[in-house]
Amino acid sequence: MKVYPECLPCFLNQVRKTAKVAGLSDEKTIEIEREVARFIWKELEPDKSPGHNATFVHRIFKKMSGIKDPYKNLKDKYNSIALKLEPFLEEEIYLKAKDRLAAAVKLAALGNVIDFAVPSSFDLEREIKEFFQTPFAYFDEAILERFLVSGKETLYIADNAGEIVFDKFLIREFKERGLKVTLAVRGAPVLNDATVEDAVSTKVSEIVDAIVTTGNDYIGVNLEEVPEEFKEAWKRCFFVISKGQANFETLDGIYDKDIFFILKAKCRPVAKELSCNLGDLIFLYNKHLLDIKERNEEAEEKS
Incomplete structure (x- = not known):
């Protein structure tokens, strides 16, 4: 996936949001925004993914603010909820x-x-029950079933803190069917992405066979930068589960590995890449997505 025009203001919005979470002054926020604007003007790589470029935006934020993990308290809160x-x-x-x-x-x-900022547990439980009445734009369960072979291994690439607790049920399903599960998390803090600390504190670490990291604070997965243990898990696994938008953005277009994407299309660029509507829920096999893209290209050529 490449950068879309609306990704640029989104990068600046991420700075404002992170600055608010970190409690920075307006003056400091503007100072960081100006440096990020300079990055967008001079160093943005439009042919790379939004996640790739956002990585450098957040590195600028951390360097200029002096705060290595601005979402730490929020991640702990979401894990607890x-x-x-x-x-x-x-x-x-x-x-x-x-x-x-x-x-x-x-x-x-x-x-x-799920919005972990919802005020009460009652409201959250109601929101959860309502969610289960919501249809998915794609739901490739039948394809996944073919990959659930006892003795095989899956690489489960997690997304956010809090969210990682919800991953336990799918991990348990894989384990009960005799699969080995390697969990992948971020190698360093960025946004509210899950790290090893989150996997341990939520006890997800206790139900997987191994944990690897992406090696650094890259937003998504950069297969050129990941450590050797991640590369080995990638080569070894029978299939990959990819959670969230950033992992989708950086793994979209890879077809020499079987990948299942689980996410909500939270912005127009991602929705366009997935051939779905904004806000749609997605459980999609990457080669199914390839078929969709090829059919769309054929239709455009004929029109």
């Missing part, structure tokens, strides 16, 4: 589901959607 919800998710959603694999996939997607 998600852990309190976990018994409800298990007892009222997962264990009552007729199709537990489908429920586990939907719970993983829910983690990418």
